[in-house]
Amino acid sequence: MRFLLVLLAALLVTPVAAQDQLPPAPYAYRQLDDPAQEAAARELMETLRCLKCQSQSIADSDAPMAGDMRHQVRSRIEAGEEPEAIRAWLVERYGDYVSYEPVMSATTWPLFALPLIVLLLAVAILWRRMSRKPAKRDAA
Incomplete structure (x- = not known):
């Protein structure tokens, strides 16, 4: 019985541990080639809260989730999307708490x-x- 409980716990913990071991998204740590687009992305990232750390912006956080959010911001800006549209999408997805602008x-x-x-x-x-x-x- 004890063995089954340990096995069940290991199976439940494995997906959570594996999530942090995935390689970072391409734009998580790499800047955009266009300086104007990178400046717009950086400005937006400074106003978005990391949901894992909760006290840092996604621009300052090293959490994997913040890296994924930075990737989303940069890839959407590179595709020509406006920063406010990206903010609205992130607020819709994660709730009002993600934005530092109440x-x-x-x-x-x-x-x-x-x-x-x-x-x-x-x-x-x-x-x-x-x-x-x-x-x-x-x-x-």
Whole structure:
């Protein structure tokens, strides 16, 4: 029974381990020949988040997934696609989180409104405390 569990675990882990051992996509680490296209690709890559590292742009990350995303950006720019169309495709594929440029939508508007509400509430509390008249003390 123990042998079967170990075998099952090994079979489930193998595809995950193999994914990181694949060779990188052609444009993951190679720049485009046209400097203008490479500049456009680089500018776009700086505004896209690596989904594996989550704190780096795909331009700075060494994660295999970031390399694949860099390849997608460069190959699409080389094919003549506009950077905003590529961003829209990546956001559609991976969600809003992939972009460092937040978009206000039906699901994200509370994130934009909450800081303003908290600020207004703090100002109202401070104004109310400051406008109170001090209590008079009786002379004894």
